[in-house]
Amino acid sequence: MKISDLIITPLAFADPPLLNSTGVHEPLALRTVVQLVVDGGLVGLGEGSGEREVLDRLELVRAAIIGQSVFDTSAIELIVAAVLGPDVTPLQKRAVFSIIEVACLDAQGKLLGVPVVDLLGGAVRSEVPYSGYLFYKWAGHPDAVADGWGEALDPAGIIDQARRMIDLHGFRSLKLKGGVFPPDEEIAAMRALAGAFPGMPLRIDPNGAWSVETSKYVARELAGVLEYLEDPTLTTAAMAEVAAVASMPLATNMCVISPETVPEAVRLNAVQIVLSDHHYWGGLRHTRELGAICDTFGLGMSMHSNSHLGISLAAMTHVAAATPNLAYACDTHYPWNSLDDVVTTPFEFVDGALAVPAGPGLGVGLNEAKLAELSRRYVESGRTTRADTAYMRLVDPAYDPTLPRF
Template sequence: MDAQMGSCRHAIAEVRLTPVLVCDPPLLNVQGVHQPYTPRLVVEVVTEDGVTGVGETYGDTKYLELARPYAPLLVGHDIADLNGLFTLMDAIGVDESRVDDSVGVGGLRGVQTADKLRLSVVSAFEVACLDALGRTLGVPVHTLLGGKVRDSVEYSAYLFYRWAEHPGGTGEKDDWGAALDPDGIVAQARRFVREHGFTSFKLKGGVFPPEREIAAVRALADAFPGHPLRLDPNGGWTPGTSLRVAAELAGVLEYLEDPAPGTRAMAEVSAGTDVPLATNMCVTTFPEIREAFATDAVQVVLADHHYWGGLRRTQELAAVCRTFGVGLSMHSNTHLGISLAAMTHVAATVPNLDYACDSHYPWQSEDVIVGRHVFRDGRLPVCDAPGLGVELDRDALDRLHRRWLADDGSMRDRDDAAAMRRAPGRSQWSAPALPRW
């Protein structure tokens, strides 16, 4: 190994894995409610030259169980050998008991496979290597990806039905209050506009019967005439219900995201409406593209570099979408500033970014970077500093890691259904089989 490192100028000398728990508001979705804390994994690669690059991904146990044996394999690996990251991951076995092939698990991301778990882990290491390489060469990550085509990236306000606080008063408090009806959703949107300047809005649906969510979208349309609106029930509806909602909101929605579970159901909906359908559930890997595009099941794909295996594969996805005339946006799950920086860099390089990107970031009150990203007029500037352009806040990272260490294990795996069962009168709650309505 020493000989290998000696022959490689930018070899990795050390890898650090730091799981953290980040406070999360009581945001509702089809499965339940967000837990008071959500797990994330921060990855650092340190080169023999002393340069450190950072990445981030899911921190649930099943991802940690892959990242821990994978990390030592990278010692001696050249940070520029990004293809080799996938080859090294091929040697890591997956505990099949950790894989759930039901639709809607794992953060509402659709069918789960061992390969998808591997890609989500590799994504963090690829970003960390790109960050280290950019710092080494003195160029931003977007330059390593071919250069930016825009100086800022547009993001959309991500609206949620939510409670005022977590059951039992657990978790961190905030001043957002409850949003359980159209007036609450409109008030939430107005605050997003006031604080961040967003000009488009996405509502997380699947929480209430469709009629109530139609009313919320119509209230948004009245409050923000001409602004793009989206609705995402995470596969919570049958094709029949999806078509009824699409008819009700024709001319109102920019697109309807994952109304029905799975490609076949989406194709049935698509055949019966002119409202564009988007997905981050039935198209999350390259093998899933063929059926979805051939059947015209989706007209917009929401990329997520955590799903696809990193930033370069996100660019590959964008090229495929461009080839087939399918629109492109970007998906978000609860994430920190490292992931938002990576997302912004790759979004800056994609010519066919047709829609504003999603981001949970305004909901997150904690971070592991020095300073917070600031949205202006609903956009983030593309950083031209070397690498990702972010610096770790060591004190914050240590504090959130100590929270993870102190946890009894109940928060180390995201489980929205378990969080819902803690609410009064919901002790028998279980994540509903999809479709729900």
């Protein structure tokens, strides 16, 4: 079956004011949905970054993949690399190919009448656990009414947010996005979570906002509290210094981002858990390969998340179900963004987990009316890129995102 078209639709959907080490989420998050059409009109769905540069690159490769077999993703990957050329980095090429590859796998599954997980080697688990993703946040965006989640700027607010996440979705592990407030305040929040939810696996991710010395301090203070500590500091070498004294594993999606970055991390014992992300690693099959690499070197594996909708969540669930050593609950932003989903039946977590969609393909349909609505919102917004720092500076003009912050 040949590819006859690639329909590329940029979207803008509602996002709360979630704080992080570089600023705060804007009222609208950007995303791209592709519809890959094959002979006969069957459509495969893909989702990825909504950055303008990604859209432009998708447009560049669109004509080149038309006429290719939907089953020949290796050839399509080579075409993407060749069309984008040497000035585009491998990471940027993978971000483009991953969207197309997921759409190809969705189409393949529909053609064969099987779920995508079967195309990845079959399911080793029937459901995939996810972690409740907690954020410091404002009550609402400036000049807007408070959202339903309310304010979370201290341990009490984080506890309230966690309790609501658990009540709504049944999450059995929790992660806090850190790097926002001085470390002692975030240490207090993690201790408060441990006290409120005894035995709950806990994580914190400051996105490299801490120096090596601060990271060591936090690791000491949270010994016995954390399941793992994610990206406390920048660079593989700095992570290795922290790992040498930390009692808990270190996890990363910032210093191990490609096969080429694995050897140094292993040599230095800088990380013990790699956070996969098919949007960055070049699709579902390459993510499955990452699982084999981690298994070879005795590294644990979990999954990173960014603001996303249900097509990405379906893809994440299929690949997590097919990766034996992806043994930690996966990250997801979905509870923050699900009200604007473009799938016909939004996902519902049961006890913090998702059953693997039965298929065929990804097992999701496309809500055409919602797609059109979010596409119009994208055009009307005039937005083309994510700008957490610029948005924060509307409230705090002196805000400095330089890392490490503490």
